[in-house]
Amino acid sequence: MTEPRTAIVTGAGRGIGAEIAQRLAAEGHRIAVIDLREEDTSATVEAIVSAGGEAIGVGADVSDSSAVEAAVARVADELGAPTILVNNAGILRDNLLFKMTDTDWDAVMGVHLRGAFLMSRAVQAHQVEQKWGRIVNLSSTSALGNRGQANYSTAKAGLQGFTKTLAIELGRYGVTANAIAPGFIATDMTRATAERIGVPFEDFLAHAAKEIPVGRTGVPADIAAAAAFFISEEASFVSGQVLYVAGGPKD
Numbered sequence: 001m002t003e004p005r006t007a008i009v010t011g012a013g014r015g016i017g018a019e020i021a022q023r024l025a026a027e028g029h030r031i032a033v034i035d036l037r038e039e040d041t042s043a044t045v046e047a048i049v050s051a052g053g054e055a056i057g058v059g060a061d062v063s064d065s066s067a068v069e070a071a072v073a074r075v076a077d078e079l080g081a082p083t084i085l086v087n088n089a090g091i092l093r094d095n096l097l098f099k100m101t102d103t104d105w106d107a108v109m110g111v112h113l114r115g116a117f118l119m120s121r122a123v124q125a126h127q128v129e130q131k132w133g134r135i136v137n138l139s140s141t142s143a144l145g146n147r148g149q150a151n152y153s154t155a156k157a158g159l160q161g162f163t164k165t166l167a168i169e170l171g172r173y174g175v176t177a178n179a180i181a182p183g184f185i186a187t188d189m190t191r192a193t194a195e196r197i198g199v200p201f202e203d204f205l206a207h208a209a210k211e212i213p214v215g216r217t218g219v220p221a222d223i224a225a226a227a228a229f230f231i232s233e234e235a236s237f238v239s240g241q242v243l244y245v246a247g248g249p250k251d
Helices: 015-026 038-050 065-079 102-130 150-173 188-197 201-210 220-231
Strands: 006-010 030-035 055-059 082-087 133-138 175-182 242-245
Touching (some): 006 015, 015 030, 015 082, 030 038, 055 065, 065 082, 065 102, 082 102, 102 133, 102 175, 133 220, 150 175, 175 220, 188 201, 220 242
Parallel strands (some): 006 030, 006 082, 030 055, 082 133, 133 175, 175 242
16 A cells, blocks of 8 residues: 655646646645646646545746745645655757757756756755655656757756766665656647647657557656656665656667
């Protein structure tokens, strides 16, 4: 039986984050659903509560230090000390290097890297006190390089180094840190990419599936399953790892 704990999932208003939040709630954890605006969390919170779980929605810009501190303090007050953290919040500002603006670069770094740093720093205080914790960071196969994503690829590669360092620093306190690197996952974000390049979403999915050894694109539940494993008691000896959930091998 899994011991119920308090989990924070960022960027959980939709997509992969929402699926992870609901999966962890189904396993008995209390869930803090964090997204940029509190109203964006309502669908995920309602889904969890209607299924018999416990959840609150919190609006916070994860790249803002004071907002993060306030959010984590509220979670601790309302749900109990958060000892599970899933850093999923992310944005896209894709463009070729010569077209990429300073703002495109800074925005992506702010949400992915600074956001994961600020959230992890705030939550680790509770984890260390409780002598137990799980941190799961969402990387991407784009960490291996991807045309038009110099900012996103760099941020996702950076999260892998961040994950390994957290594992080294926090392991003595019973805290593990791991990363999931999804491949092509069908979400609103990939739908927006298809729209941006002018390709029907179904055609976009079909083309991607042809390049994937298992012959299909991923779904958010694939990522939620990996997160659930890393957070489980059975994974207590797994730390500092990057798991590519991509339907085939990645370097």
